[in-house]
Structures are given as C-alpha cells and as structure tokens.
Amino acid sequence: MRQGDIIRLIVIEESANDAEMILNSLRKARFPIRPKHVEDEEDLLAALSEQEWDLIISVPEILDFTVQRAAELVKTSKQDIPIIALIKKFSDMTALLAANIHSVIPRDDTISLQYVVRKELDDLETRLNLRHMEQLYRQSQQQNVSLLETSRDAISYVHEGMHIHANPSYLEMFGYKDMEELEGMPVMDLVAPEDHAKFKEFMREYMIDENEEDRDIELVGFRINQNKRQKFKLKLEVSKALYDNEKCIQIIIREQLHSKEIEQKLKEKFSRLDTLTGLINRQHFMQLLDKALSKAMESHTRSLVLFMRLDNFTEIRQRVGIGGSDPIVINVANALKEALPNVVISRFGDVAFTFLLHDKDLKHAQAFGHKVLKIIEGCVTELENQSVVTTCSIGIAQVLASAGTPQSILSDAHAASKVAEKNGGNQIEVYKAVVKASDNKDAELNNVAKMIETGIEEKRFSLVYQPIVSLRGEEEEIFEVLLRMVDANGKNVPPGMLFAAAEKAGLTLLLDKWVLREAVHVVHDRGGTKHNTHLFIKLSDQAIKDSEVLIFIKKLLKLGHVTPEHLTIEISEATAISQIKFAKAFITRLKQMGCKAALEHFGTGLNSETTLKHLPVDYVKIDSSYAKGLSSNAEHQTSVKKIVELAHSFNKSVIAEAVEDANSLTVLFQSEVDFAQGHYIQEPDPRMEYDFTG
Template identity: 50%
Template sequence: MIQNDIIRLIVIEESANEAEVIFRNLRKARYPIRPRHVEDDEDLQEALSNKQEWDLIISVPQVGDLTVAQVCEMVSKSKRDIPVIVLADNNKKLFELLNAGATQVLPSDNEACLALVVGRELKNLAERRQYQQLEQVYQSTQKQNKMLLDSSRDAIAYVHEGVLIYANASYLKMFAYTSMEELDALPIMDLVTPNNQEKFKDFLREYMTTEMSEERQIELYGVKSNEQRFKLKMAVSQAIYDSKPRIQLIIHDQSWKNRDPSTGLFNGQHFLELLEEALVNARETQTRSVLFYIALDNFNRIKEQLGVGGTEPVIKNLAKVIKHISEEGGLARFSESVFTLLMTDEDGQKYARAGDIADKICNAVEESVTELENQSVVSTCSIGITRVLAAADSPQDMLNEGRAACQNAQEKGGNSFKVYEVVIQKDKQYSIQLAKLIETAIEENRLSLLYQPIVGLHGETQEFFEVLLRMVDSEGQTVPNPDLFQAAEKANLSISLDKWIIQEAINISAEHEKNGRQTYFFIKLSAQSIRDEKMIEYIGKQLNSTQLAGGNLIFEIRESIAQEQIKLTNTFINQLNKLKCKSALEHFGSALNFDTILKHLPVDYVKIDASYSKGGLLGQPENQQALEDIVKKAREFGKQLIAVSVEDADSLAVLWSSEVNLVQGNYIQEPLLMPEFDFEAD
C-alpha cells in the first residue's frame, strides 16, 4: 500500500469533533483517507459486516461500553486483517491495551507520532496482503503443477534420500504398478535390475557431490513389478516438490506410442493432448468442442466373471461398436473401462445433437454381444457430456465435468446419458464456473436487462435510464453483478457481454422511437471494450441497422480506467462523438487529483462516485464539502452532473441545493424489468 492509495479508515471516538481532529491530522500528513466515524459496538459491527474493505482502525481506549478488547475481538471474528492503533492519554495501561490485541498504543496528543505509525502499519498491511496474494498464486501453481504431472506422458517421479515419494500415472504404468501405495517408500534401487544397481549408485553419488548439478542422463535396465526387464533412459535433475528439495527422475520410454495396444484407439495421454489443443482452439478461435465420457456400467462384474485378461475381448468389441458411431471424432480408450470421445463443434450443431449421439452409443453397446469360447457377454454404458469452453481451467477440468455427469447417469440406473450442468459454489473454482455460464448465457437465454431511471432535479424530463445486466444461473438464481463482471474480465468475455448489452439497448430504444417515444440509455463499458479496436465499428453497425440516432446512447467509462489510459480513452470518446453518441465518466471523485482528468477527456456527463451520497449526505459535512468541490470543478468544464446511489430525501435536498443536474438511486426508483417510468411526476 503506497501513500497515494485511498485509505479506508474507521475511527472509534465518542465525539465527532474529536474524530474530525484525527481526520484533519492525517490529511495534513498527506494521507488520502476515506474515513468512517464509529460511536458504539453496533456501528462497528455494521461497518465490519458489509463488503467494504477496511485498512486501519484508530480508537481511544474506551467509548461508552465499547473497549479496545471488544474492538479487537470483533475484528478477529470478522476474519479481517485490520491493524488497531490506540490513542491513550498515558502509558499506564500500555500492557493491558497491547494484551487486548492493539497493534500500537500511542499518546493521543502527538500528531507526528500518529502519522509515522500509520505509515508503518499501512506498509506492513500492504506487505501482508501481498504475501497472501503470492501464497494464493503459489497454491494455485502447485495445484496446476500436480495436475500437469499427473497427466504427463513422461514417467516422472521424485526421490528423497533414495526412496520414492511420488510417481505419476505414466511412471506407475511403465513399471506395471496400479497405485502409488504399492511404490510408497520403495527404494529407487528396487526399480533397477541388480546388475545395474551399482552403476546407478555411482551415478547418483557423483551427481549429488557435484556443486553445479545440471540435468544429467543415464541409460539403465529397469524392472517391472512382474519381473519384466526393459531398457530406459533416465534424466536426473534437482527440483522442488512439496516445497522441499528433491531429486526428479524423468524416464523417456522409447516404446511409448499414441495408441492403446489392445484396441488401436488413442490412449489416455494422447487424448489429453487432443483435449488441450481443443481448449487452445476455444480460447484463440472460439471454436468449441464436445466431450463424451463413456464408462461401462457393469465392468467390475465382467472382470470378476472373466478375470483381468478375459475382459480385453469385450473391450475390443465395444471399441469397434463405439468407433462405428463416432468416426468423425477423436475416440480414445482413456482408462481400463472408460472411453472418451472429442468432437469439434464449429457451428454448435454437435452439441445440439450430442444427446442423440450419446443415445445411439448407449443403444449400440446394449445391443452388442461379445461371444467368447464358453459364454456370451453383454454390457451397458453411461455417458457424460460437456463442452470445451474457453473459460475452462484445464483439460483435467473438462474431464472432471464429463466424469461427474457420467456418474450422475450411473446413479440413476445407468444405460443413459447426462449433460453436465455448471454448479456455482463459492469455492476456488467459483470464477471459472461462473465464466462458463457467461460463455453460454446468450444461447441459453439467461441474460436480460434491468432499467434504473435517472431523473432531473431542475425540470429536466428526458427519459434517461441506466441499463443494468442481469444473469441467472442454471437454477434461475441471479448472479451478483460484481462477481459476474469480475469473472468475465478474467476470462476475456467482457467484450461479448458489452456487445450483447449494446445490441439489446439499441433495439429497445429504436423500437421506442418508432412509437414516438425518445429514450436515452446509459451503458457501462469494460476496459476490454475500450481497448478493442473493433468496438466503435460494432456500435456504428448496430446504429445503422436500426436507424437509431447515436445521441440516444451515453457510454460510461470508469474514472480509474480513463486515468490509467487517458490517450486511449480520449481517442475512444472522440470516435463516439463521430457517431453522435455521448459519453460519461463514472465513479468520478474516487481517485486523487480527479479534476485533472476533465482537462483531457471531452465527456458530456460526470457520474459522482457513490461513496459521496451512499448512506446519506445530511450528516456528513465532509462529503458535502467534497461534493461542492466536485460540482465546482465539473461546472468549470461544462459537464452535466449525476449523483448515484441516492437513498434518502435529505440527500436529495442537499444534491438539489448543490446544483447537481440528475440523480439515480433506489430512493428514486429501484431497477425495473421494463424501461417505464413517469419522469414528469413531482
């Protein structure tokens, strides 16, 4: 946290005047604060309960019944990292206050000391937050690395003090083991033929005593669990596994091929490569694919009946049956009793027919009979269907979806198929699952618009509405807008959402105009849309196709986005002006030196940041003064002013006297399903 960042501050003080003294002292020390005065435990609980992120608490030892110990306990229960600085008249209770959980205890009359300690605590807080972010990135990387190891075609293992501590699936398969439990704590020498063990010991000893130990290779004969010997080339290097130094072994099996030797289909490792290529295509060219996860329902019973070796003729026969139906796709024997099928879906028709394809496979498998020497074997299968979307996290992510849908079909009796449905849960996968919903929202008709009126304070009667996006999940529950747009930003889907909103708004406004009604829509734009060179062209085409005047649209740009890329934003606004469209700067006043941005951007409207009016203006003289400054600056540049998040009549009166032009908020009218509002009502 640097000193130019907005500091969100809670001050616990009995007197509002005393709290104001602290505010002035910190501003005097050039700290850009966004303060809140708290007088009791209910105020503090309310502040900690909302979604606002707080950076610092400054408190006196006790306000009424509220003590520092209670403050620290409430902060702890909120699960937030908020330093608590206590201002005390003397140091007699220093130990007691620190023991209660206070971060620092300072003399209440020392301004310089307070400014210094605030700076240090904010710096420490910033370092802790950065550490938490890095820890999250590290854990995510560890997870991804583990997934890559598990799905790697190369046989990879890690050794500590001569003992195997991890081996991936390829390594297990190469040495004919079925699980890591069989290899756990097994000396690495046991996987090398006896006559090669001394050679391997000398190699490792020399490698470990070399100061600059780069990757080295050795050729050996390995031994499988069934005593079968085979030649291998092993690459040895130093690596980190589970956050500790280990020896990494990578074995390149010269006999490795892309095909399953029994069925001639692709093997599982190659299918993962195909799946990864499909994911790249979805991200780069928006070409989706359909994944079918096909599992035999009664394979365990067949294996008990025929033995492990006896199942291969059944698998071979069913592989031919499935391949006959799915010749246009990439079919693989993914594991012992699981087939996977990948079909490119350029026009969406494969997904539309996926149920029919799965049904044919189920029927063909059920009707097929494998004739063995002494008996006939029949089976059924269950199929999970999912799409390869650009928002997917990894190939394993898509396989997990297909497997989950397949298991759902089996739980319902088997011999059927199930299409995977995205389930939104507040966990580590929340953003990814939400992005998948966004990617398919338009075709599944889960998007709609809401309309919030923007009303004139001084006789203006134009029908202004802000259009707000609404999306529901597969169960019809509304997705919170902040989560929606954050997920879209991460998955590079913001432009698609913006285009849908623009098209809908233009169509509705054009329809109104045909019926003799003039409506004006404020439309928010993402940073991705402003950077997109084709966005202006898209807006122009939509206007031309409906013959709508550009002046009916006002495009909103966040102040933070504009400040970061003033030149780009200026060019974008000038291009909008050529289409006769108007522009607005939203969240105005949230950044430092906010007035300077008006010198560079020819916007028509300024939407004042919600923090100035939210919660009421009447009892907040500081916000009123800030509001006057904003109005004055905007007036100097000839801008129309809009106050948002207006929640009470008193704030409305303050805004009217401040000469704000337009107001918006739930007090005026909550968002509507249709753009219908009486703008001429008193």
C-alpha cells in the same frame, strides 16, 4: 519495484486532504502512483476485490476500523500487500508491529515515508521474484519427473547401496511390477554373482574418487521372469545426483540388450495408445484437451468434451467375471473406432471413454452424443455362454476459456454423466452451471464465468431499465440500462458476482458488446431518431482501452439507424483516474461521434476537480454512498452541494443515484441536483413504462 512501474496504492485515511498530502510527498519523490482513498472496512473489501495492490499506507484507526483489521482483511484476501502505519505516538509501535504491520513510522516524517515505501516495494518485488523462482523450480521438477517416468532409458536412484526410486523402464527391465517390490533392495541383488566383486570394486573406486565425472561398467544382470532369474548383459552408467534433496547415486542403463518381447512392451507402454483397446490413452487425451483449452483462451474457439461411462458395469462384471470384462471393453472400443473413424476417442478409465469434438457447437455435440448412445446400445459382445449388451451415460461440457484447467472441464463432463446415470442411464446430459453458495469464492466465480461464456446462445442475459428523472421539469425519457443473468435453473445471478466473474475471466468486453447491441435495438424499436428515449450504458475498464469498441458502437448506430445522442456511455471515476490517458481519448472520440458521456461514482476520487478538467463528460453521477441517510446527514448534504457547485462550474449536469426516500429527493432538489435515480423513484424493470410527465 522496477523503475517506472505503476504503484497501485491504497491510502486509509479519514480526511481526503490528509490523504492527498501523503500522495503529494510520494509524487515529489517521483513515485509513479495510482492511488485509492479508503475510509472504512467496506471500502477496503471492495478495493481488494477490484484488483491487486502493491502497498497500503494507513493511519492507526478511523473510528472502529483499525489498521490491524485492515491487515486481517489483506491476509484473508490472500494478497501480499505490505502495510505502512503512520503514527503520532511511539507507544503504538509495538502493538502494530506485533500485528504484522510491515513498517511503522511517524506520521509527519515524509523522508522516512519515502525511504520505507521504497524499501517495502523492493522487499515485495523480492518476494514476488522468489515465488516466481519457486514456481519455475516446481515446474522444472515436474518436467524432470515426467521425463524420468517416460524415459526409454532405465533409470534408478540408489542410497547407501539400496534402491530408493526407479522409473518404469528400469522396473520392466528387471521384471518388477512396481517400486514397492524394489524399494530397499540392494542394487547388488540385480547383478549376477560372478560380477559381484567387479561391481564392488567399481563402486568403491567411484565413491573415493573426487572427480565427479560419470563412469560406466558392463555387467551381467538378473531379470525376474515367471519367478525364474534370467541373466542378460547390460551397460550401467553411474553418476552422483540428488533425489528428494538427498545425495545419492543415479544409475542409467542406456543399452538395453534384453529380449525383443520386453522392448516391444516398453514401446507399447510409453506410446500414446491404450494397450487394451488401441484408443488413445488418458495422458494423451489430456494433452489434446490442454491444447483445445489454449485455443479457446486465444481465440474463443470452442470445442466440446463428452465423458461416457458404461451403465451397470459392476453388475455385468459380477455376472461375466473379470475375464469377461476385457472382451466387452475391447468390443465397445472397436465399435466406436469403426463408427467414428475421424473422432478423438480415449479410453479414459476402466469403463470410461472420452471424446473431443473440435470447433463444434452444443447442438452438434448433442446429436453426436445420441449417435454414441445408439452405437453402444447396438454393441453385442459374445462370450462363451452368453451375449452381453450394455448402455452408457454421457456428460457433455464445453471447452471454455474460463474453465482454467483441463481437469475442470473433465470434472464438469463427468458430473453431467453422473446426472445422466442417476436419471436411469442410456441418455446424455449437458453440464449446466448454477449459482451455489460456496466457501470457495474462486470456484463460485469460475462457475459464473462459464455461464457468461455460454450466456448469449443459451439466452441467459436480459436488460432491465431504471428511469433517470429530471428535477428541473424536463420530460426527456432517460433510462439506465442494467444487465441481468440467470443460471440454468432460472435463478438470478447477483450482479456483483456476475461482473466480478467477468472481470476475473476477461469476459467484460463480451458483456459490454451484448449490452450495447441490445440497447441500440431497443432505441430502434422505440422509434429510433423520432423517439425521445435516451439510454445510459456503463462500460468496463477493459472497454475504454480497446479502440475496437468505439468502431463497434459506430457500426451499431449506423445499422440501427439511431442517432448517437441517444446513447450516454458511463465510466467510473476510479477507472478514469487510474486510466486517465485512455479515458480521455475514449471520451473525446465518443463525443466526436455524437454520443454523450457520464462519470459515475463521482466524489470518491482524491481530486475530482482535476478529473473534470481533463474529461469532457456531459454528466457526473454522485456516488451512491452520499445517498445513505441523506435527509438526516448534514455532512453528506454539504458534500452533495459542493459536488453540484463543482460540476456546474464545468457545465456538467448532475445525477444523484440510489435515492432512498422523499426527504432525500427534497434535499437533492434544494441542492440544485439536475436528475435523480433510485429505487424510491422506480426499481429496475424489464419494461420501460415510467411516466416522465408526472
């Protein structure tokens, strides 16, 4: 790892104190760590889904959770995270190393730990650099292939005198349609007989010469034209090269002294236009779509893609014959060009056309789609013995930052067009993302991210409220605000999936701001400063690092005529610890504005006392894991009492989450917890109707 890089570390250890000892030994060695303590499989799965990690240090087992199982979970997550196992018995070493544990060292050997940590991190950086170089190599290869295929120069590769590859210009020059016709053919067959001896001597001298400089020779070549061989002059340049990692000879013909007709065909072939219709071709459309996607990612400026396919064209082709198909496609293209002169239109496939509308909204795209339907419906193609009229099916997809690739956007538009076609054709369909069970977690999250980006205008979002009830007899109205979203079918998106998708796509700020805006409206509608309603709102990790969020909150409060004390902003303890500098600055400014602050999931950090010393929060919310079986779990009861004592020593109020039953509520009361929240008290509800006086 580069010096100064933060090391994101997971420690799998039963005791928080023992975990802290491991961390202290690394801190003494000046490792800049950002740790997370994990005790079981569920904790590790949650950590792996939160972010990427650099290292795991683990004991061999905690109850039935083993370091071998941890290695399996890491492998399943497709993350490259070295694992160091700390053992007490050397007899465990062989089995652990066989289970792909990277390093195994004695538990109490801090010197070895520091050395192995540095070694594993260095090895990790080497692997990351290697993958980066491989990616750059692949990109370079792709670029080289692209340059080769689009080059105006005729280029081929020859191994032992036989063609193994040629680009389109080379094939066109010698009159071949595809590489299958040329593959394995001796290069000598393309040279006129009178120059065979000259070419053989040239190649013999070139191959035995140790000087690898390029050489050229002027020859007479053969071109196939209507099954006849035509001679033409060419200047052939040879050089030593690699193709598919195999040594070969590269042939380049730079001076193409062939007919103007062939040269014109080459120009048309490699231009941006489709040769049949004059519309832009598929390749150029994808380039324009890629630029639109980049713009969406940079500025959230949306464009729209329409995928149009002519209806029932298989039946039409059977009726008019193959010869009658092209005139129909040409006529449709001309009608589109004439009616839509300033629109980006592509002939994307045989009878498929695509449109790109820049900086337009969905309503505009739908109106545009209906216009296209009328254009195609009114387009009549006159053939020799019949008139042909057709219709089309159109799918619309938005160019969203979360789409990731141009291919994904086209896939959505194409899927929508298939729905329109299935429903009878001659209609448009807007792509609608829905929640689907899928083996591909990334695809699921990408689908949800698309829903998030369009969620506001499509009114997918809503708020529900859960009461936070005083256990000390206060009648203050406090609700936690929770965000919910539905898909196009009205089905609820699981909150965990919603926020994971937002995090992955960088859309958490969009959700934060929507919730803040709606929450302020709610307080205003309930009487603003005159009403005693207080709302708790959780913000994302991204929000506390964005200074604009505080300005946004201040403006909302001012415009809504709501006093700041009605809002309490929550951040998680894990976020606070990992972003302590940002968290402290954020909470300090929040308090200066008059809002309150809360630290949720409290009690999961390795040193909660230090966290409370640094962060001027008003509330701590005990992590929900302590509520599980609280009435019968003595260990959890002891932990809750310790958290309450610690929080009260810093004058912080304590809220217990996820209260399950009446017995747990009694334990919380006896432990001097200040507030309680959970499904036992009331499940989250769209209405704020809890009776706080009861």
